[in-house]
Amino acid sequence: MELVEGAVPAPIGGNLVTGQPGTVDVAEEVVLRADSVVHRGGVGIGESAHAPNIPAPEHPSCGTMSAMRIHVAADHAGFELKAALIEHLRASGHDITDHGAVAYDALDDYPPVCLAAGEAVVADAGSLGVVIGGSGNGEQIAANKVTGVRAALAWNVETARLGRQHNDANVVAVGARMHSTSEALAIVDAFVAEPFSGNERHQRRIDQMAAYETR
């Protein structure tokens, strides 16, 4: 495994609350070089996906496309989809860090891996996160405990796009038991490809939540 500039070695492993070792021991720090691979509305590596000063259409039909750094995590319910998603995203040229689970364990818990992915997204400016479970509910809740995370639960392509357009969500939660693999991949693709609109009213609301987090 290659440690690559911009990838965040996240503090993965065990139970974040108790500090006890768990089924997740390491993060897979893998980054693929594919600057030529691009996606609609993405931002370049090293750029910020949070760009309120850059006007963007609410419903862009095209734009600059580039590879993204994406932090991915799943519990047992999302384990199989995570593997398919990582393969899919890497094939598209994105830089993927897998925060676990690293092995299927039907009794594992989603908070440690989702918190780790959320922390990695916040520490890695311009990156995005994907957290996967059975429904996506708990995974979204866990990720949103991390200051600076705006995790959207996307249940179709439109909610994925809106999570980026309106909410500048930096993490998307997906329920693996709610979708076929192709549906789930399409949801994540839509999320990754969509830019924040930069609209003043949306930014104002995001700022209100950020102010609450830091009060």
Ligand SMILES: O=C(CO)[C@H](O)[C@H](O)COP(=O)(O)O
């Ligand atoms: O979606 C989830 C949390 O929102 C979990 O993946 C789900 O609760 C796991 O369920 P089980 O332990 O019964 O497999």
